[in-house]
Amino acid sequence: MVVHVDVVVVGAGLSGIGAASILKRDCPDKTFLILESRSAVGGTWDLFRYPGVRSDSDMSTLGYSFRPWRDSRALADGDAIREYITSTVADEGLQPAIRLNHRVVSASWSSADSRWTLTVMRTPTGAEFTQGDQQDATITITCSFLHVCSGYYRYDQGYTPEIPGLESFRGRVIHPQQWPADLDYTGSRVVVIGSGATAVTLLPSMAERAEHVTMLQRSPTYIASVSSVDRLADRLRGRMPERLAYALVRAKNIGRSQLIYQFARRRPEAMKGILRKAAARRLPQNFAIDPHLTPRYEPWDQRLCAIPDGDLFSAIRRGKADIVTGQIGRVTPDGIDLVDGGHLDADVIVTATGLSLLYLGGMRLVVDGRDVDVSKTLAYKGMMLTGVPNLSMTIGYTNASWTLKADLVARYVARLMTFMDRHGYRSVTPQADSAVASGQLTPLIDLAAGYVRRSIRSLPKQGERTPWRLHQNYVRDFILLRAGRVTDSVHFGLAGERTPPGMPTGLSGRRVRRPRRWRRQ
Structure with missing residues (x-):
């Protein structure tokens, strides 16, 4: 029928x-x-x-x-x-x-x-x-x-590029889109390959249990710290009808996001400066903002990554995480060799390399x-x-x-x-x-x-x-x-x-x- x-x-x-x-x-x-x-x-x-x-x-x-x-x-x-x-x-x-x-x-x-x-x-x-x-x-x-x-x-599947030697790795290789429920990374050395929204979310979260987490990026992404709470919403909650308060907060946030986007597109150099200074205030003094947080493209050519209360920067400041900018030469049984001669030890590799x-x-x-x-x-x-x-x-x-x-x-x-x-x-x-x-x-x-x-x-x-x-x-x-x-x-x-x-x-x-x-x- x-x-x-x-x-x-x-x-x-x-x-x-x-x-x-x-x-x-x-x-x-x-x-x-x-x-x-x-x-x-x-x-x-x-x-x-x-x-x-x-x-x-x-x-x-x-x-x-x-x-x-x-x-x-x-x-x-x-x-x-x-x-x-x-x-x-x-x-x-x-x-x-x-x-x-x-x-x-x-x-x-x-x-x-x-x-x-x-x-x-x-x-x-x-x-x-x-x-x-x-x-x-x-x-x-x-x-x-x-x-x-x-x-x-x-x-049903994410995107994973061809990575030389990946099959030789003795640890776990995970794509975020198929995250295993039984993965225990406590005390592990983790390398997250990628620099987008998924990678910047994974790094501070995994750093809470892992020995150390490295975000390995071929090229950086613009990252902005935002508040995890909306102060206007908190002030209005309970003081006026719920739907009216929600409508006001919604309108405020729509307007704010549009203003930020238009400012970024019309004055990209100024936006770059704002993002750079905001990151520098939360990161260790010896952190190399260039090249790790200096993308080659203009703000909003790709989606800007938001991190709540600067959690990624906090994980780096505590020494639980870091960012490495470079290209993969080959995956080895115990980590990743980089083209520039560097090596990253790893027990877990997360391929946060995007969508299909x-x-x-x-x-x-x-x-x-x-x-x-x-x-x-x-x-x-x-x-x-x-x-x-x-x-x-x-x-x-x-x-x-x-x-x-x-x-x-x-x-x-x-x-x-x-x-x-x-x-x-x-x-x-x-x-x-x-x-x-x-x-x-x-x-x-x-x-x-x-x-x-x-x-x-x-x-x-x-x-x-x-x-x-x-x-x-x-x-x-x-x-x-x-x-x-x-x-x-x-x-x-x-x-x-x-x-x-x-x-x-x-x-x-x-x-x-x-x-x-x-x-x-």
Whole structure:
């Protein structure tokens, strides 16, 4: 039996649960399912279990707009965030709609039926198999609208580059994405390979039990110490209505993050000086800020790493940790030889070397019998694809909390579906005119991070101007997605109307003129 619902949300992480909650609130007449490939909700915050895993942005903006964050910690650990998500599931009544261990393999759109047909693989650890493996592992689900909240990296494996001699190492080699529950590193010498958010989180946490922890980096990253508590939130808590206090703190932190980002992009040398001086105040006098904390790129070309209360600097100051900048020559049975002749003793090597990008959860997209090459599509408002009807996706910010953008996208989707119901439309397809398609195009995620560069050719493109550019600016996106028209540069279709020819390839189409009745939508 084929199950049909109005909306399928792919992913039960922070953005997927938020999207389903907003859908239930704003479109109470819509039926929906949440399909999650793993065996638990929580997404990133259930997957990563390495020591010290935490948020790197404040919880008043990483949390949902409709659900105040009540913990006193502004930067929360993974357990607390996972509990926040599961509590949302319970309070919003989402559990009946969640299907765990359900991975969407392919999605095929039929214009004749105005619906998606999903091929879904189930694993035998799901609740449906408690009576025995009697049901087919592959099922079919149809829906009118598909909302993908699966993030953009692979959950089943991280990225580990080719490291000469790694197989000869006598100790444990761990990737943070597959952290073993039985690892005891007490009294061990640990080398963490990497310099990103995961590495700077691991170093101070592991230093509490390890004999010594070294962060071995090929090139440094910008690091900023931030307070682990929000003083304004603490002052307002209990003195005014909870939602009002939460809204004020959220607005303050949104504004603050945008100001810091804009300052960094417009005055990079000044920002470098501020970060350098702040680090020097917390580090030993003999610490070599150059080269260990002097990146070759400009601030926010890659995401800036936040450390709560300078914990990484404190671990270095106590002599429990250090940073080494250099290239690996070869891994030996007892450590790592460096190209410059140095050697690092190690009992445990942690390869915090990044993510493997996987767009749209790796699902195959088909529109009216033709495969969609996602790399040849244009992203519309950072959340839909040219030539692909009734599909939205969540791509969060790289310079602010992911959930800020996820919230805007979810509310826009709800508003879009309400508009379509009001006017009797069954499909909506973004269409780029020839001027946009022939202009300068760049990858959707414009970030110099390694995981983006490695997969840059597989990403959708973005144009030079709105609505074809993914802005890293919450205020602009708020105006565009919360107050802007839902009728710009899209084609609305009636039942059985075929998707305009050529559009699944993405970079073609005609200019869409708005009828008079749409002017105020």
